Amino acid sequence: xxxxxxxxLNMGGPNNLDExxxxxxxxxxxxxxxxxxxxxxxxxxxxxxxxxxxxxxQGIYREIGGxxxxxxxxxxxxxxxxxxxxxxxxxxxxxxYTPPYAEEAIERLxxxxxxxxxxxxxxxxxxTTTTKSSLEDFEEVYLEFGGDAILSEIKHFFQNQTFxxxxxxxxxxxxxxxxxxxxxxxxxxxxxxxxxxxxxxxxEQHINRHVEILSNLLKDEGMDFHEIxxxxxxxxxxxxxxxxxxxxxxxYIRNRGVIIYPISFTIDNSETDYELDIEYRELxxxxxxxxxxxxxxxxxxxIFVDALAEIYHKMQ
Numbered sequence: 515x516x517x518x519x520x521x522x523l524n525m526g527g528p529n530n531l532d533e534x535x536x537x538x539x540x541x542x543x544x545x546x547x548x549x550x551x552x553x554x555x556x557x558x559x560x561x562x563x564x565x566x567x568x569x570x571x572q573g574i575y576r577e578i579g580g581x582x583x584x585x586x587x588x589x590x591x592x593x594x595x596x597x598x599x600x601x602x603x604x605x606x607x608x609x610x611y612t613p614p615y616a617e618e619a620i621e622r623l624x625x626x627x628x629x630x631x632x633x634x635x636x637x638x639x640x641x642t643t644t645t646k647s648s649l650e651d652f653e654e655v656y657l658e659f660g661g662d663a664i665l666s667e668i669k670h671f672f673q674n675q676t677f678x679x680x681x682x683x684x685x686x687x688x689x690x691x692x693x694x695x696x697x698x699x700x701x702x703x704x705x706x707x708x709x710x711x712x713x714x715x716x717x718e719q720h721i722n723r724h725v726e727i728l729s730n731l732l733k734d735e736g737m738d739f740h741e742i743x744x745x746x747x748x749x750x751x752x753x754x755x756x757x758x759x760x761x762x763x764x765x766y767i768r769n770r771g772v773i774i775y776p777i778s779f780t781i782d783n784s785e786t787d788y789e790l791d792i793e794y795r796e797l798x799x800x801x802x803x804x805x806x807x808x809x810x811x812x813x814x815x816x817i818f819v820d821a822l823a824e825i826y827h828k829m830q
């Protein structure tokens with residue numbers, strides 16, 4: 515009988531403060547992040563960025579408990595998905611920039627003599643900086659380890675109805691018993707340098723389409739927010755990035771209640787737990803917002819597990 519596996523892929527995050535430099539160095543040595551043709555130049559710049567950002571980044575992780583929550587949430591998700599699909603399918607995961615790396619998952623899979631591996635990057639929208647990077651990393655390492663299973667991959671899933679239903683449920687949790695009309699909602703995406711989009715990355719197109727899908731679903735649910743917005747977070751450096759920024763949107767909205775949904779993340783991480791829930795909460799307080807609410811990511815929620823199981827079955 516043929517054996518199958520599902521491998522969930524994500525960017526990872528520091529498991530402790532000592533891994534902060536590892537995370538930064540690996541991320542900025544990624545040819546899909548810093549797109550220099552020269553590996554030597556990329557390595558030099560990666561070291562400089564790591565040196566300049568490590569101390570501040572460690573401070574951020576101290577604020578949220580000394581590590582990123584992304585690995586523990588993903589482990590829980592793997593366990594729940596394993597229960598859902600049954601023992602006939604092996605479910606595992608690999609992180610791009612911090613342990614557990616692809617090598618660890620591949621060693622386990624090779625011992626299981628898997629015939630087919632379904633790779634599901636946990637990025638709803640496709641980008642060269644996330645989806646492509648994670649898929650390339652796993653596939654390259656798999657070949658290095660002499661694996662011979664058939665690899666099947668999905669590159670985006672933002673159109674999956676069950677997945678989007680899970681998002682609507684998270685938004686409902688944040689609204690609670692209050693009228694939606696008292697809030698604006700901001701679908702917040704991780705930013706990218708404009709030059710990456712100009713070079714053909716479809717991420718912005720996917721984000722725009724996803725916001726349109728979710729806006730229609732909110733309307734179907736009778737959730738009539740005062741206004742629906744899209745904004746981007748996490749700009750670094752002097753280059754032009756996708757706009758508008760979250761700060762610009764908050765300044766524009768001013769003094770109304772606001773719901774933030776992190777549309778490009780499925781698992782909570784430092785950018786949701788610190789940047790959104792601490793940094794921007796302080797800014798919203800300064801701007802005089804009556805309510806500032808950040809939706810939790812899907813993490814290991816029942817409906818997200820349903821969505822991943824559905825995605826796997828459709829890939830077969």
